[in-house]
Structures are given as structure tokens and as C-alpha cells.
Amino acid sequence: GAGVSQSPRYKVAKRGQDVALRCDPISGHVSLFWYQQALGQGPEFLTYFQNEAQLDKSGLPSDRFFAERPEGSVSTLKIQRTQQEDSAVYLCASSFRRPPHRETQYFGPGTRLLVL
Amino acid sequence: AQRVTQPEKLLSVFKGAPVELKCNYSYSGSPELFWYVQYSRQRLQLLLRHISRESIKGFTADLNKGETSFHLKKPFAQEEDSAMYYCALSGLPGGGNKLTFGTGTQLKVEL
Numbered sequence: 001g002a003g004v005s006q007s008p009r010y011k012v013a014k015r016g017q018d019v020a021l022r023c024d025p026i027s028g029h030v031s032l033f034w035y036q037q038a039l040g041q042g043p044e045f046l047t048y049f050q051n052e053a054q055l056d057k058s059g060l061p062s063d064r065f066f067a068e069r070p071e072g073s074v075s076t077l078k079i080q081r082t083q084q085e086d087s088a089v090y091l092c093a094s095s096f097r098r099p100p101h102r103e104t105q106y107f108g109p110g111t112r113l114l115v116l
Numbered sequence: 117a118q119r120v121t122q123p124e125k126l127l128s129v130f131k132g133a134p135v136e137l138k139c140n141y142s143y144s145g146s147p148e149l150f151w152y153v154q155y156s157r158q159r160l161q162l163l164l165r166h167i168s169r170e171s172i173k174g175f176t177a178d179l180n181k182g183e184t185s186f187h188l189k190k191p192f193a194q195e196e197d198s199a200m201y202y203c204a205l206s207g208l209p210g211g212g213n214k215l216t217f218g219t220g221t222q223l224k225v226e227l
Contacts, residue, residue: 003159033214042120042202042217043160056214091160095213105215107152107160 002026004108006092012114013082021077021111025094032075033105034067035091043091049075082115089113118143120205122218129193130226137188137221139177139203147205149179149186150215154200163188163201173197193225 005024013019025032031050035043036059045059051072060067064083069075079086089112093105119142129135141147151163164172166179166186177188186203200222204215 031213035215035217040219042122042204042219043215045214045216048214059214103213104162104165105213109159 004092004094004106006090006108006111008111009109010112010114012116015084015115016081017115018078018080019082019113021079021090021113023075023077023092023094023108025073025075025092026096026106027073029094029096029106030072031095031097031103031105032069033093033095034075034077035093036061037089037091037110039088046077046090079113082113084115087113087115118147118205118207118216120203120216120218122201122203122221124221125219126222126224128224128226131195132192135188135190135193135197135223135225137201137203137223139186139188139218141184141186141203141205143184143205143207145207147207149177150204150206151175151177151186151188152202152204152217154202156199160202193223195225195227198223198225 007022034046037043047067048056049069064080066078089110091110092108095103095105121140149166152160153163154160175190200220202220203218206213
């Protein structure tokens, strides 16, 4: 079946512009994660959804970052008033079951954001 | 706090040579450890996890709680093993199974 998909794959934004990044998880997956990967670094956790509930947003770097998953499937990560330090690859991952099951996370291809 | 350390940014070996990618972690509870791999122009994918005790593509990794290590090993490197490797840790379920990654090691297998 289809894996996790993300769109757009590439986004160039001017500083101060708002952007929205979309994630389509694998159908039926309960858990959805967003990660940020800066150049030369490993992915860093941003936020976690269990169905439509955002249970952990401890990794969001500022209040300019906002994520939602209103119907428990597709998720959107929104960044307001983008800054140059927001330039990174944004990864989405999903897994089938909820905790305490420690399931494999399946990653999307990522959205590469460049803020000029 | 949970932390994963991969001390080598780049590891270059010859084809047929043994490979060991180092990973150390810090976590006060009972973590689960993973190795993820990213081949050129492909997405991040799971290579192996410590609880499954599997050997995938000839790679193995043993969790050493005394040394807090989870090194990835392969006895004979192949050209197709060239990729970026990330060690990752998942803590208690209360954390939603979020992964903490190391900075990654680029493995280059030379002919």
C-alpha cells in the first residue's frame, strides 16, 4: 500500500511569510509525529498526535509553529512569520497503534523548507 | 532527559571489511533502541530494533545496558551498505513513543 506522503516536497519562502506543510499518514495509523531535521543533524521531535488529539507539543520551537489533525488522518504543520532558522527538512511519521505499544514509525519523504 | 550520541560523522571502510557504527545513549528508564537508515534519495526507514533481535541485511546490534551502548555491526561491508545511519531511542510510553535521534553516521563503503 501507499506509504506516508508529504507535500509540498520543496518550499521556498520569504522571511515573514506563512507556510503550511501537509502530511498524509498511512491509512488507519493512529499515531502521527512531526520532526524537524536541520542540515547535518538528526531529526528532532516537534509534536505528536493520537488520532485527532495533540498529546505532546513539547518540541515545537516557538508559538509560530502550529500543528493540527482535525479528523485524525491528514495533518498540517503551519509556520507563521517564517525565519531563516526555520530552514530545515520537516519529516512526518506515522505508526499503527497507540502507546504503550512501541511500534515502528514509518517516515514520509519530508518537506525541504528554505527561508530566504 | 534522553540523549543519543553517535561520535562519528563519517565512517569509510573497504568492501568486505567489518563495520561498526557506534551509538551511546543516556536514559534513566527502560528505553527501546533503533537503527534507522537513509539511502541516497530515499526516505528514512527502520533497519532494526533491539527487542526483535533480528539480523537485517547482515547487520546486528546488541543493547549493552552496562555501557549504555547499541553499536551496529556487520562482518563484511557491501557497496550497497553506503548510506546515512541514525541511532534512535524511544522512552516511556508517556512520551508518545517519540524518537530521539543521534546526529547520524555516514557510512561509505569503498571498492
